[in-house]
Structure formats: C-alpha cells, structure tokens
Amino acid sequence: MTILVTGGRGHVARAVVDGLLGAGERVRVASRDPEKAVLPDGVETVRADLSDPDTLPAALAGVTKVFLYADAKGVDGFVAAAEAAGAPHTVLLSTSSLTRENAENNPIAQMHAVVENRLRDSALPWTFLRPGTFATNTLQWAPAIRATGTVRAPYPQAHASAIHEADIADIAVRTFTEPGHEGKAYLLSGPESVTQQEQIECLSEAIGRKLRLEEVTPEEYRATLSRWGGNDFIDQLLEYLAMWDGKPMPVCPAYTELTGRRGRTYAQWAFDHAADFQPVG
Ligand SMILES: NC(=O)c1ccc[n+]([C@@H]2O[C@H](COP(=O)([O-])OP(=O)(O)OC[C@H]3O[C@@H](n4cnc5c(N)ncnc54)[C@H](OP(=O)(O)O)[C@@H]3O)[C@@H](O)[C@H]2O)c1
Structure with missing residues (x-):
C-alpha cells in the first residue's frame, strides 16, 4: 500500500512524509524536481508535475492514497489519471480562506474552491484539510533577522493563530491511517x-x-514584499494584517478533537526552525 505525497519540496509535504514514515507507511514522493527535495534516505521519489498530466500515471501507479497540493489548472488531469489508477483516497491541502466572508473576492480561496469542487464531483474518495495561516509564513523574516536582527513590518499587534506544518501533517496521517475521514473537511489552526x-x-x-520589530507603513512594506508574490498576494496579506490588527484570531478545535492533544505553539515552531533564523557561518 503506497501513499503518494505531491509537492515534495513543500514544507507541509515534508512534514507529511516524516509523519507517514513514522507511522510505518510506504511513501512515494512526487516533485517537479525530486533531486532538490530534501528527504530521508531511501524514500522513493518520482518526477511529476500536477500541471503536466503526462507525468501523473507513473506517479499514481499502484498508489492507494494521495496527499495533494491544490493546482486548479492541473486538477482535471489529476482526477482523470487518479480515476484511471483506481480512485485513491485523496487528501487535499486546501485553505480556511474559502470559508471566510468575501471568499468569492479572494483569488487564493477561489483557486482552492475549484480544486475542492472538482474532487467532490469525481469518483475519488476525498478529505479536505483547510488550515489557516501557516507559521512558515514568518520564514519571510529570516533574511532580515539573519542580516540585522530587525524585522520591518506593519501592524505589530496583528494576530494569527498560526499553525505548525507538523500539526497539519498529524491530521493528514490520521486521515490516511484511520477509517471515517472520507467526505470530511477539517478547519485547522494553531492552538493560540x-x-x-x-x-x-x-x-x-x-x-x-x-530581535526587534520596527513598524513601517503598509506602503513601505509593500515594496519589501515584491519578491514574495504578485500584487494580488500583497493586497491580500495587507488586508489580512489590517483585519486582525489588535484582534485575536479564533482557534479551531479540530486538531484537539482529532488527536486528543493541544497543537504546537508558535514558540515551539520557532524552536523547531531556529536554524533558519541563525546568522550563517
Ligand atoms: N501560507 C499559508 O498561510 C497557507 C494557508 C493555507 C493554505 N495554504 C496552501 O498551502 C500550500 C502551500 O504549502 P507549503 O507551505 O507546504 O508550500 P511551500 O513550502 O511554499 O511549497 C509549495 C510548493 O512549491 C514547490 N517548491 C518548493 N520549493 C521550491 C523551490 N525552491 N522552487 C520551486 N518550487 C518549489 C514544491 O513543489 P515541487 O516539489 O513539486 O516543486 C512545493 O510543493 C498552497 O496551496 C497554499 O495556498 C497556505
């Protein structure tokens, strides 16, 4: 029984691979560039691109379950190849943003909605994981922290119940290894x-x-973000920070309901990723 994990170089995919191997599962990791994926020794890899349907049959051969990154352009090809390969249970990395007010005006929510709807209409058993803000988003501060110890950002009091990628992976592992998760969607967040x-x-x-957080205006911040994404992404991020400025973000109960444990805190995430923020050399 092999589980295919797509997006092999992604932070969540890496955590899912570790979680599945820890649970004794057999894993095949798909990436557009598997040589660059940092994986435990001996893990089977396959070159596959969700936007290129010709690469999918080999990746899906003999697979009973799939951890899928959302790719709206590639989802028709994925569904066709997965149905032909025996309809593996597909666990989608989706987003909580499609459950929010104004989701129809949010391009990220819409992209994930296209993928969810296509899976719902397919012959594949599915489970949707809908996390909110990732703790890994703060890796964008790493270059400034390594270089100067000062992060320049707006809205220092903006809240997030940021989720550790290992918590998303814990839920993915459960949905793959326990019965009863097909046809379910789980909203996920960090514990505080x-x-x-x-x-x-x-x-x-x-x-x-x-370290220091130096407050800058949203417009000053916009200039520093241009290498992280296009205008849509930057608009969404600034709107999001303004929305949660001084306002605690609700915490979702699903992680604790499903695991019986409290999720990992941001402080834990910071310890787990300390090396990413240490000066080089
Ligand atoms: N950030 C958030 O707050 C948030 C919240 C909810 C949902 N999400 C969703 O979660 C997904 C992102 O998950 P993630 O954080 O695990 O992704 P990530 O670490 O940013 O990686 C995303 C994908 O990009 C590819 N990639 C990784 N490194 C690369 C590189 N150096 N050059 C080119 N491509 C590279 C990988 O696929 P290959 O190995 O195949 O190239 C990987 O799956 C998105 O669908 C997003 O919408 C994000």
Whole structure:
C-alpha cells in the first residue's frame, strides 16, 4: 500500500512524509524536481508535475492514497489519471480562506474552491484539510533577522493563530491511517492567537538573540514584499494584517478533537526552525 505525497519540496509535504514514515507507511514522493527535495534516505521519489498530466500515471501507479497540493489548472488531469489508477483516497491541502466572508473576492480561496469542487464531483474518495495561516509564513523574516536582527513590518499587534506544518501533517496521517475521514473537511489552526510582536519575541527566545520589530507603513512594506508574490498576494496579506490588527484570531478545535492533544505553539515552531533564523557561518 503506497501513499503518494505531491509537492515534495513543500514544507507541509515534508512534514507529511516524516509523519507517514513514522507511522510505518510506504511513501512515494512526487516533485517537479525530486533531486532538490530534501528527504530521508531511501524514500522513493518520482518526477511529476500536477500541471503536466503526462507525468501523473507513473506517479499514481499502484498508489492507494494521495496527499495533494491544490493546482486548479492541473486538477482535471489529476482526477482523470487518479480515476484511471483506481480512485485513491485523496487528501487535499486546501485553505480556511474559502470559508471566510468575501471568499468569492479572494483569488487564493477561489483557486482552492475549484480544486475542492472538482474532487467532490469525481469518483475519488476525498478529505479536505483547510488550515489557516501557516507559521512558515514568518520564514519571510529570516533574511532580515539573519542580516540585522530587525524585522520591518506593519501592524505589530496583528494576530494569527498560526499553525505548525507538523500539526497539519498529524491530521493528514490520521486521515490516511484511520477509517471515517472520507467526505470530511477539517478547519485547522494553531492552538493560540499571537501577535507579530509576540512572534518576534518567540524567535528571539529560540535563537538566543534580541530581535526587534520596527513598524513601517503598509506602503513601505509593500515594496519589501515584491519578491514574495504578485500584487494580488500583497493586497491580500495587507488586508489580512489590517483585519486582525489588535484582534485575536479564533482557534479551531479540530486538531484537539482529532488527536486528543493541544497543537504546537508558535514558540515551539520557532524552536523547531531556529536554524533558519541563525546568522550563517
Ligand atoms: N501560507 C499559508 O498561510 C497557507 C494557508 C493555507 C493554505 N495554504 C496552501 O498551502 C500550500 C502551500 O504549502 P507549503 O507551505 O507546504 O508550500 P511551500 O513550502 O511554499 O511549497 C509549495 C510548493 O512549491 C514547490 N517548491 C518548493 N520549493 C521550491 C523551490 N525552491 N522552487 C520551486 N518550487 C518549489 C514544491 O513543489 P515541487 O516539489 O513539486 O516543486 C512545493 O510543493 C498552497 O496551496 C497554499 O495556498 C497556505
């Protein structure tokens, strides 16, 4: 019984691979560039691109379950190839943003909605994981922290109940290894709402170095973000920060309901990723 994990170089995919191997499952990792995927020794890899349907039959051969990254352009090809390969249970990495007000005006929500709808209309058993803000988003601060110890960002009191990728992976592993998760959608978040200022303090503690958050205007921040994404992405991010400025973000109960444990805090994530924020050399 082989489980295919797509998006092999992604943070969530890596955590899912570790979780499945820890649970004794056989894993095949698909990536557009498998040589660059950092994986445990001996893991089977396959070159596959969700946007290129010709690459999918080989990746899906003999597979009973799939961890799928959302790709709206590739989903028709994925569904056709997966149905032909015996309709594996497909666990989609979706987003909580498609459950929010105004989701119809949010391009990220819409992209994931296209994929969810196509899977719902397919012959594949499906489960949707709908996480909110990822803790890995704060890796965008790593270059500034490594270089100067100062992060320049707007809305220091903006909240996020940021989720550790290992928590998403825990839920993915359960949906693959326990019965009863087909046809379900799980909203996921971290266990507490923390501000950007508090996240910087967690990172200071994790790396043993005093860090500073210097407030800048949204327009100043926009200029520094251009290498992280297009205008749509930057508009969404600024709107999001403004929306949660001084306002705690609700915490979703699904992680604790499904695992019986509290999810990993942002402070834990900062310790787990301390090396990403340490000066090089
Ligand atoms: N960020 C958030 O707050 C958030 C919240 C909810 C949902 N999501 C969703 O989660 C997904 C992103 O998950 P993630 O954080 O695990 O993704 P990620 O780490 O940013 O990686 C995304 C994908 O990009 C490819 N990739 C990784 N490194 C690359 C590189 N150096 N060059 C080119 N391509 C590279 C990988 O696929 P290959 O190995 O195949 O190239 C990987 O699956 C998206 O669908 C997003 O909408 C995000």
